[in-house]
Amino acid sequence: MQYPRRLPRFEYLEPKSLTEACKLLLQNDGKARVVAGGTDLIPKMKRRDVNPRALISLHGIPGLETISHSQVDGLRLGPLTTLGAVESSTIVTERFNVLYQAVQSMASSQVRGLGTVAGNLCNAAPSADTAPALMVLGTRLKLISPQRERTVAAESFFAGPSATVLEPGEILAEIQIPEVPRRSAGVYIKHTLRRAMDLAIVGVAVAITLQDDTCHNVRIALGAVAPTPIRVPGAEAILKGKGRSGDLFRRAAKEAATACQPIDDVRGSADYRREMVEVLTRRALEQAWDRCPGSTEGKR
Numbered sequence: 552m553q554y555p556r557r558l559p560r561f562e563y564l565e566p567k568s569l570t571e572a573c574k575l576l577l578q579n580d581g582k583a584r585v586v587a588g589g590t591d592l593i594p595k596m597k598r599r600d601v602n603p604r605a606l607i608s609l610h611g612i613p614g615l616e617t618i619s620h621s622q623v624d625g626l627r628l629g630p631l632t633t634l635g636a637v638e639s640s641t642i643v644t645e646r647f648n649v650l651y652q653a654v655q656s657m658a659s660s661q662v663r664g665l666g667t668v669a670g671n672l673c674n675a676a677p678s679a680d681t682a683p684a685l686m687v688l689g690t691r692l693k694l695i696s697p698q699r700e701r702t703v704a705a706e707s708f709f710a711g712p713s714a715t716v717l718e719p720g721e722i723l724a725e726i727q728i729p730e731v732p733r734r735s736a737g738v739y740i741k742h743t744l745r746r747a748m749d750l751a752i753v754g755v756a757v758a759i760t761l762q763d764d765t766c767h768n769v770r771i772a773l774g775a776v777a778p779t780p781i782r783v784p785g786a787e788a789i790l791k792g793k794g795r796s797g798d799l800f801r802r803a804a805k806e807a808a809t810a811c812q813p814i815d816d817v818r819g820s821a822d823y824r825r826e827m828v829e830v831l832t833r834r835a836l837e838q839a840w841d842r843c844p845g846s847t848e849g850k851r
């Protein structure tokens with residue numbers, strides 16, 4: 552099959568509210584798709600990987616591209632908040648820097664200007680760059696449908712490659728990121744063959760919060776090394792309550808490499824990916840620790 556091809560025929564629907572969008576999704580009985588930036592969906596339609604009979608655009612609904620922040624609610628992103636808007640947000644750069652690092656590693660500025668954070672999650676690629684960063688930030692996702700509203704943790708959102716827990720008629724309505732504790736820092740390391748416009752061979756996100764000189768909390772998440780982006784709680788447990796130690800970082804990194812389930816593909820072999828998880832997890836842990844305000848290394 553040749554590519555690029557023309558788009559197949561589809562109906563374009565422009566609801567005026569999220570509730571109406573959910574109802575249209577239900578009425579179309581699994582044969583309609585929400586479209587945000589279209590940077591994943593439109594190429595898939597051209598390749599005939601998906602063939603929806605209707606696209607439900609969110610662009611006729613006001614107020615969905617918001618980035619709001621308060622100390623009580625933390626950071627909230629709407630379903631049309633673009634990667635580019637997140638990248639240029641001062642509050643994201645200053646307070647939620649691991650998300651900034653993930654976003655600015657993605658695609659090109661043109662694609663980031665169209666693509667959304669919500670679309671990156673709902674597309675559910677194992678290599679989705681925002682997913683590990685949002686997981687280590689303790690993000691919750693608000694899902695709405697005509698019948699109900701619920702929130703799920705970012706790490707519970709993915710059900711497999713290109714699959715999520717979204718039920719028929721459900722839309723990701725808000726990305727809710729809690730306020731980051733004061734003595735915290737996060738790091739996202741994306742390993743790619745090319746410097747730009749490439750998908751991750753391995754993505755590692757780490758967020759650490761210090762108390763005195765010990766690790767009060769740590770979250771570690773991996774991309775592109777399992778059917779979905781994953782947390783590695785076994786590796787986190789090795790570090791919680793402990794002081795800065797190269798030996799503990801090595802043990803946690805080894806545990807992360809053991810816990811992941813990479814595959815061989817055009818970007819790298821499973822063995823190579825596993826090795827890189829170990830190397831990059833250790834590196835991300837060291838960097839995140841040393842970036843925490845007041846860390847011994849950070850003061851040097």
Ligand SMILES: Cc1cc2nc3c(=O)[nH]c(=O)nc-3n(C[C@H](O)[C@H](O)[C@H](O)COP(=O)(O)OP(=O)(O)OC[C@H]3O[C@@H](n4cnc5c(N)ncnc54)[C@H](O)[C@@H]3O)c2cc1C
Nearest residue numbers: 587588589590591592657658666667670671673679680723
């Ligand atoms: C050249 C290029 C480079 C890229 N590089 C990267 C990269 O480096 N890293 C990376 O992770 N991705 C990359 N991507 C993929 C893509 O740009 C991102 O995943 C982007 O964030 C998708 O957002 P979107 O708004 O365009 O999603 P869309 O294409 O509009 O939607 C994607 C999927 O999510 C569903 N969806 C969207 N919003 C919602 C919602 N609110 N509720 C329910 N379902 C929804 C759609 O129905 C569709 O199935 C790249 C794409 C291109 C074309």
